[in-house]
Amino acid sequence: MNRSVFKSKIHRATVTHADVDYEGSVTIDQALMEAADIVPWERVHLWNVTRGTRLETYAIAGPRGSGLLCVNGAAAHLNRPGDLVIVATFAEMGPRELARHAPRVVRVDRHNRIVGDRPELPGPRRPRTTARRRRSAAGASAQA
Helix, strand or coil, rough: EEEEEEEEEEEEECCCCCCCCCCCCCEHHHHHHCCCCCCCCCCEEECCCCCEEEEEHHHEEEECCCCCEEEEHHHHCCCCCCCEEEEEEEEEEEEHHHHEEEEEEEECCCCEECCCCCCCCCCCCCCEEEEEHHHHHHHHHHHH
16 A cells, blocks of 8 residues: 655745745755655645645746745745745655655755755644743843
8 A cells, every 4th residue: 555655855944035926836945855855746735834834836946056946836936935834745655765765955044045854743832941041031031
């Protein structure tokens, strides 16, 4: 039996453009596509962290090293420049392939430059002590 499993993602990328007048798709920096094992015309899921929307479209390669992530067509109504998104792919795999499979996770900074590719970890996102330190620091700076 084949299963549909998570193949790869570009995690928390920043939408750089949204072009409602284009025919459709999402244009992604070619270097990011290669790092995440996404090929041109492949179906991708676009999950908007900022707005909570989800959609499916296909990927088009943009200029290498540009940091471009342009949401095109009707999907541009659900995504705006500056939004954080996750671009994810899935693949059908049989038992043998699945036994060797490790999803590829590409992490980027706010300019869509690659900053890491460590495997995805189960939640919660941060240890509670880190979150407490951040709240304490925020409170201290607010009082200053």
